[in-house]
Amino acid sequence: MDYFDTILANSNLIRRHASLKVDLAVPAQEFMWQVLQDALETLEVSRVSVWLLSSNSDSEILECVANTDWGKNGVPNELPYLVKDENPQYFEAIDFGAPIVVQNAILDSRTCGFSDTYLIKENVKSMLDTIIFSEGYPIGVVCCEQKGDYRRWNRDEVHFAELVADCCTYRFMVQKQAKLEERLINLAFCDELTGVYNRRYFFESINKIISLHMRKRMPLTVAFIDFDNFKSINDTYGHQVGDETLIGFTAIAQEHLRSEDLIYRFGGEEFLIVFQGIDVHDAKKALIRLQSAVQTILVNQASTKLHFTFSAGAIELIDNSLSIEEVISKADRLLYKAKKDGKNRIEI
Structure with missing residues (x-):
């Protein structure tokens, strides 16, 4: 040749x-x-x-x-x-x-x-x-x-x-096309500000997660989180600092929680955490540790220290008897009790 x-x-x-x-x-x-x-x-x-x-x-x-x-x-x-x-x-x-x-x-x-x-x-x-x-x-x-x-x-x-x-x-x-498709997926299923999963992806994924844990008889806990006095942060420091607080919270949560613990931004300052493989008591311990970790968040280019707390309600899924909407509703009621009883609390 x-x-x-x-x-x-x-x-x-x-x-x-x-x-x-x-x-x-x-x-x-x-x-x-x-x-x-x-x-x-x-x-x-x-x-x-x-x-x-x-x-x-x-x-x-x-x-x-x-x-x-x-x-x-x-x-x-x-x-x-x-x-x-x-x-x-x-x-x-x-x-x-x-x-x-x-x-x-x-x-x-x-x-x-x-x-x-x-x-x-x-x-x-x-x-x-x-x-x-x-x-x-x-x-x-x-x-x-x-x-x-x-x-x-x-x-x-x-x-x-x-x-x-x-x-x-x-x-x-x-x-280039692959990066574009990845970005579109992130826009569809991830919160643009914090990078964690969004409300839409929660409802897309949660039923499969529940089915898997029920089938394998593994514990599963859902926690509903809401920031305490978040409105005062926005009113005092402005919405940019409010956004930095949301970003700071998710970064600390991702650092301190397990990779199996799925974080979703549900809306505004509300978050859901799905604790896979642990019961509600261990989930509460994890949330208390997270409360301690986020007590001070550095914002405004690290020049401002915010005293920061959150409250949460957590519920363990024992079986498939409750719809996911009912699970969220029960967790929300527990969250409301935590707020009513003084904030910076975890109710189960």
């Missing part, structure tokens, strides 16, 4: 690899690894890397996010990057969108800007960079580098390098 046939065969292979399902939550180095290895072996170059455009407060930069030199799981603590202000002609070439085909990288006007800082140090002689697009606009490049000797790139190599960039485009588009 000659070189052209190898490129043709591997064009099919890299497209297959790019279409495989991968974990898009991992760094680009991992989910781009096979695509970059295919490019490295097919083009017989020294190194293949992926660089993405981004902006900081000072300038536009191009940051390396994947590199065949790093190994499958190896990512340096500080990623290499190029700054647009220092390499304007290279960034212009990326914006133009055509392949950047460079035989002599040190002399070429598009790449000579980083000859002292990168090319000479790395002994890179020739470069073949192809553009990664998103919604019609460049978002980065796939950079194929030849070390040691100069190289004249042929048409088939340029076309294959463009295919590699298209595979990267596809992977990043899928990642």
Whole structure:
């Protein structure tokens, strides 16, 4: 098989690899690894890397996010990057969108800007960079580098390098879509302010949780929580501090409760906690510990200490005789008793 046939065969292979399902939550180095290895072996170059455009407060930069030199799981603590202000002609070439085909990288006007800082140090002689697009606009490049000797790139190599960039485009588009879907799920089932589950997800999930615990004969307790004197916090310090209080409470609750204890923001300053696998007495002990943990909450950029308390009513589900609405109603009545009897109390 000659070189052209190898490129043709591997064009099919890299497209297959790019279409495989991968974990898009991992760094680009991992989910781009096979695509970059295919490019490295097919083009017989020294190194293949992926660089993405981004902006900081000072300038536009191009940051390396994947590199065949790093190994499958190896990512340096500080990623290499190029700054647009220092390499304007290279960034212009990326914006133009055509392949950047460079035989002599040190002399070429598009790449000579980083000859002292990168090319000479790395002994890179020739470069073949192809553009990664998103919604019609460049978002980065796939950079194929030849070390040691100069190289004249042929048409088939340029076309294959463009295919590699298209595979990267596809992977990043899928990642973007996955992040969007995750965000939509969070918006549907999580409270936007605190990040805990919302009222809607409580009613979506609770019947399955109850059925599981009844079937396995495991205890299950539901606690209804309401902040004491929350209105006075809003009136005295403003709603921003009120929001910080809600966020602070949920952060402390997540830190002190078990991972099995599910926290839902039911509305305003009301929360439900579903204690899985423990009875109402152990749930009360957990709530008392939480009361102690949240006695002081730092707000207003940690410059204000709020004396903070909450009251709660907790009920253990013995069987399926009560609907979830009846369970909440009973817990609410216990909460009302806790408020009436002096606040900062737990009633069971």
